[in-house]
Amino acid sequence: MADTQGKVITCRAAVAWGPEEPLVIQEICVDPPQKMEVRVKILYSSICHTDLGAWTGVNEAERAFPRILGHEAVGIVESVGEGVKDVKEGDYVIPTFNGECGECRVCTNGVSNLCERYKVDPMKRLMVNDGGTRFSTTTNKDGSSSQSQRVYHFLNTSTFTEYTVLDSACVVKIDPNAPLKQMSLLSCGVSTGVGAAWNTANVKEGTTTAVFGLGSVGLAVAEGARARGASRIIGVDANASKFEKGKLMGVTDFVNPKDLTKPVHERIRELIGGGVDYSFECTGNVDVLREAFLATHAGWGSTVLVGIYLTPRTLPLHPMELFDGRRITGSIFGGFKPKSQLPNFAQQCMKGVVKLEPFITNELPFEKINDAFQLLRDGKSLRCLLQISKLLKK
Ligand code: NAD
Ligand code: ZN
Ligand code: ZN
Numbered sequence: 225m226a227d228t229q230g231k232v233i234t235c236r237a238a239v240a241w242g243p244e245e246p247l248v249i250q251e252i253c254v255d256p257p258q259k260m261e262v263r264v265k266i267l268y269s270s271i272c273h274t275d276l277g278a279w280t281g282v283n284e285a286e287r288a289f290p291r292i293l294g295h296e297a298v299g300i301v302e303s304v305g306e307g308v309k310d311v312k313e314g315d316y317v318i319p320t321f322n323g324e325c326g327e328c329r330v331c332t333n334g335v336s337n338l339c340e341r342y343k344v345d346p347m348k349r350l351m352v353n354d355g356g357t358r359f360s361t362t363t364n365k366d367g368s369s370s371q372s373q374r375v376y377h378f379l380n381t382s383t384f385t386e387y388t389v390l391d392s393a394c395v396v397k398i399d400p401n402a403p404l405k406q407m408s409l410l411s412c413g414v415s416t417g418v419g420a421a422w423n424t425a426n427v428k429e430g431t432t433t434a435v436f437g438l439g440s441v442g443l444a445v446a447e448g449a450r451a452r453g454a455s456r457i458i459g460v461d462a463n464a465s466k467f468e469k470g471k472l473m474g475v476t477d478f479v480n481p482k483d484l485t486k487p488v489h490e491r492i493r494e495l496i497g498g499g500v501d502y503s504f505e506c507t508g509n510v511d512v513l514r515e516a517f518l519a520t521h522a523g524w525g526s527t528v529l530v531g532i533y534l535t536p537r538t539l540p541l542h543p544m545e546l547f548d549g550r551r552i553t554g555s556i557f558g559g560f561k562p563k564s565q566l567p568n569f570a571q572q573c574m575k576g577v578v579k580l581e582p583f584i585t586n587e588l589p590f591e592k593i594n595d596a597f598q599l600l601r602d603g604k605s606l607r608c609l610l611q612i613s614k615l616l617k618k
Contacts, residue, residue: 226313229303230256230420233539235327235613237433238593239290239375241365243281246594247384248365252292252375253500255358256386257305261351262395263358264317267615268408269297269383271593271600273439273531275506278346278378279597288349291376292359294383294450295321296607300383300615308392311564316400317614318411320562321379323393337561342380342393344556349376351391353479358389383411384593386613398564399574405587405609406580408438410570412557413607416530417444418569418578419508421452424528425502429453432500434492435475436509436516438466440583441530445504447578450474456496460488460515463603470580489518499525506530514540523549530555535539576607583607 233254238247257263275294281287300313320471323342330336330343342353350357356517359375359382380394385516398407407416417440421427433449436444438461446457448475459475467478477495483487493499497522505513508531517527517540526548541552560566563589573580588596599605 226576232256234389235386236590237292237375238590239361239365239476240279240293241290243367244279244474247597249591249593250361250363250367252359252361252385254385254389257303257389258351258353259306260308260392261305261353261389262308262311262392263302263304263387263389264299264319264540265387265553266297266299266383266385266612268405268609269294269612270408270413270609271596272296272412272511273600274379274477275439276597277508277532277534277599283346286346288376290361290365291378292382292385292388293378294385295319295379295381296297296408297381297383297612298398298408298411302387304392311392312394314549316398316402316405317395317405318388318398318566319381319383319388320394320396320411320557320566321381322557322562323380323391324563324605325393325563326563328480331561337557337559339393340393344379346379348380349378351389359385384612391523393563396562398570402570402574403582406428406573407570408609409580409583409607410527410566410573413440414578414580414583415557415560415566415569416442416558417441418448418547418559419447420504420528420530421555423559424553424555425504425526427452427502429504432456433494434458434460434500434519436460436503436505436512436530438470438475438508441605442504442506443469443583445506445530446470446473446475449502451577458492458495458500465603466610469582469606472579488515488517498522501525503520503527507533508532508580510535510537510540517541517550517552520550525550527552528555529553584609587611600609
C-alpha cells in the first residue's frame with residue numbers, strides 16, 4: 225500500500241490563473257480519492273487544442289480559474305477510493321475526458337459513448353461526489369501565500385499536475401508493457417481522430433475522404449482512413465508545414481485554401497468527380513465546416529464534426545441543403561466507449577494497425593509547459609509530450 229494512501233499529497237502542478245496568462249508551476253495539495261474516485265500519478269501529458277481553447281477562455285461561460293487543465297496523459301494509480309474495483313494501486317492507466325460508468329442507459333446500450341453521468345462536459349469544474357475540488361493551493365500566482373483556495377478541475381481529468389483525482393469512470397487500465405509515451409495519445413487526439421473514421425463514419429475500403437485541419441486529430445482521421453483502405457485522402461490545411469507529416473498518414477492530395485481563388489469544396493469536387501464520400505471537420509471553424517459539408521458527394525456524402533466550436537454561431541447550412549442527401553453528424557472521442565473499447569484499440573495500435581510514433585513531434589520537461597502551449601498555438605507541433613513526473617520503477 226502506498227504510504228501516501230488516505231493522506232493529502234503536496235506536489236507540483238501547472239495552474240492556469242486567467243485567460244492567456246502563462247501557467248504557473250506551483251505547489252498544490254491533492255486530497256485523497258473519495259468513493260469511486262482514483263488518485264493517479266501523471267507520468268506524461270501532451271497538449272490538445274481543447275486545452276488551448278480553455279486556456280484562452282474564448283467561451284466565457286466555460287471559464288473557471290484557477291484551474292488545472294490537461295486531459296491527454298498516461299499515469300499510474302497511487303490509490304483508489306471506496307468501491308473502486310476495476311483498477312488498483314500500481315496499475316497503468318490513461319485518463320479519459322469522456323467517461324463510462326457502465327451502468328446508465330447509454331452505457332448499457334451499444335449506440336452511443338455519451339455516458340449519462342460522466343460524458344464530457346466543458347462546464348464541469350467540480351467532482352460529482354460532493355461538489356468540491358480535490359485540488360487546493362495556499363499560494364497566489366505571484367508566489368505570495370494565501371488562505372487555502374480551491375483549484376478547479378477540467379474535462380473530468382486535469383493532467384497538468386503530478387497527481388490528479390478522477391472518477392473511476394474516467395480511468396482506463398492499459399497493458400503495463402505498452403509504450404507509455406504513445407499511450408498518452410490515446411487519451412484524446414488519436415482515439416478521437418481514428419474513432420471518427422472507424423466508428424462514426426465507418427470509412428470503407430476504396431472510398432474517398434477529405435480531412436479539414438491536419439493537427440493531431442485530423443491526421444489521426446487520415447491514419448484511420450488509411451488503415452481502412454481509403455483510396456484517396458485529401459488533406460486541407462492553411463499551414464503547409466503539416467503536409468509532410470500528412471504523407472506519412474496516407475494523405476494523397478493536399479489543398480491549401482490560401483493557394484486557391486475558389487472555395488475549397490469546389491477544388492475537392494474537381495479532384496474527386498463530384499465530391500468525397502466522407503469529410504471530417506477538425507479545425508473548430510464554422511466556415512470550414514460549411515466547406516467540409518459541401519465537399520462531399522450529393523446523395524450519400526457524410527460529414528463528421530470533430531472540431532470544438534467556441535463561437536456562439538450555429539450550423540452554417542440552409543435546411544433545404546439537406547435535401548441533397550448529404551448527411552452531417554458529430555463525434556466525441558471518436559465514438560469509442562473508453563473503458564470497454566480502448567484497451568482493444570491500444571492493442572491494435574501496438575500491433576501497428578495505426579502508427580502512433582509520428583504524432584509526438586516534441587518532448588519537453590514539465591517546467592516548459594508554456595513553451596509547449598506556444599508550439600501548438602504557432603502550428604509547430606502535433607503533440608508535445610511533457611514529462612510530468614518520473615517513473616521510479618516499472
Ligand atoms: P491543432 O491545433 O493541432 O490542429 C488544427 C489544424 O487546423 C492546424 O493544423 C491548423 O493549421 C488547421 N486550421 C485551423 N484553421 C484552419 C482553417 N481556417 N483552414 C484550414 N486549416 C485550418 O488541433 P488538434 O489538437 O488537432 O484539435 C483539432 C480540433 O479538434 C480542435 O477544435 C479540438 O478542440 C477538437 N477536438 C475535438 C475532440 C472531440 O472529441 N470531438 C477531441 C479532441 C480535440
Ligand atoms: Zn483533446
Ligand atoms: Zn454511463
